[in-house]
Amino acid sequence: MNIIKRLRRKFIILATIGVIVVLGVALGLINTIAYMRMQSQVMSVLTYIVHNDGAVPQKIGGSDSSFFGDSRFFSDPSWTEETPEFAYQIRFFSVLVDANGYAKDIDIQHIASFSKQEAIEYARTTVEEARENGTRQGVFKKNRASYAYLIKPNDDGSYLIAILDCTRDVAAVSSFMRYSIWFGLACVVFYVLILAALCNVAIQPFVRNMENQKRFITNAGHELKTPIAIISANAEAIEMLNGKSQWTDSILKQVRRLTNLIQDLIMLSKMGERSQVDLVITDVDFSATVHSVVDSFRQLAADGEKKLTAEIADGIKVKGDSKCLYELVNILVDNAVKYCDDKGTIAVALRKPRLGKGAVVTVTNDYADGTNVDYSRFFERFYRGDTSHNSQKAGYGIGLSMAEELTKLMKGKINVSYKEGRITFTVRLN
Structure with a gap:
């Protein structure tokens, strides 16, 4: 029946919207935590670099809250402290810029993608943008690689800039986000298929109740036609014998109302069964x-x-x-x-x-x-x-x-x- 199809379609749509909302919130929260954890870990490394005057410390721990807040909730520094090779895996460079904007100390021995001149240009550009935006940290792109930077102002007006290659970290989070989206879509499709197969069971009580109502209306309508026809015929016979009166006129008027009501009820009960094909x-x-x-x-x-x-x-x-x-x-x-x-x-x-x-x-x-x-x-x-x-x-x-x-x-x-x-x-x- 047409009404059953509409009910089935609406049930599937509403249930699917509910699942999409739940999955969207859950996956969005997980991806947000993953991104914030990656960002916190990167900034933790940069913080220790700038606090070590642009060099790599042998141990890398939690973040310094004086620059960007306490991010230890999202970082996990214990594994970096227990991995001696971690300090040699970091790819970064640092530049010390004096108060007049001239580069003084440049350390590019831990990175191969920047020349000395490029390191100076990127450092100056980063300082200028940081001054305009009022920030001391951020991320920028060079070709397809991603780099995070952190600026430490000194008392003499100079700035120490540390720029870290975080391409692998960003790529890992991006891959996680991409796979989580595909996972979510697959879950929605799988859910819809299961729901389409089982939704008839869920709406079966409603369908049965509606069919019983329609059957009752149709059967009752047909059963009522006979006594109404008899009442109408008897009222007309009385009029023929005794003439019209307010009583017979009222009876025939109510018979017509009941007849119209029965016809409307039967038509309404069959209305939902009609479709464009009919x-x-x-x-x-x-x-x-x-x-x-x-x-x-x-x-x-x-x-x-x-x-x-x-x-x-x-x-x-x-x-x-x-x-x-x-x-x-x-x-x-x-x-x-x-x-x-x-x-x-x-x-x-x-x-x-x-x-x-x-x-x-x-x-x-x-x-x-x-x-x-x-x-x-x-x-x-x-x-x-x-x-x-x-x-x-x-x-x-x-x-x-x-x-x-x-x-x-x-x-x-x-x-x-x-x-x-x-x-x-x-x-x-x-």
């Missing part, structure tokens, strides 16, 4: 359809001392099922005439959309009591604004639900709005 899609003269509906309600509106106006553009055609389109407009106009205020105005309009093809139908009526109404529930089945059900308006809260179903079948959109004492239903069809 429809006869043709080019429908929608202008003529709306004209026909409006004309059929003119006398009813006049009898209720209500004014019915129409502003219908000619020659508007849409692709759809002619019967469904007629029923859709009929429901909206009937609802407007029924609930319009006494001596109020019902306005029906049909126009082309501003962009693209299709049609826009609006049905507006005076509705003074609509200020505090929950319009979000108007298209719910059996919903009525008068919760006491004592309203003198004839209706069962079925029509607007049917209008929404018909609009979905036509692949259109329907909405309701309220402004300045008038309620408007708008249908957009492609």
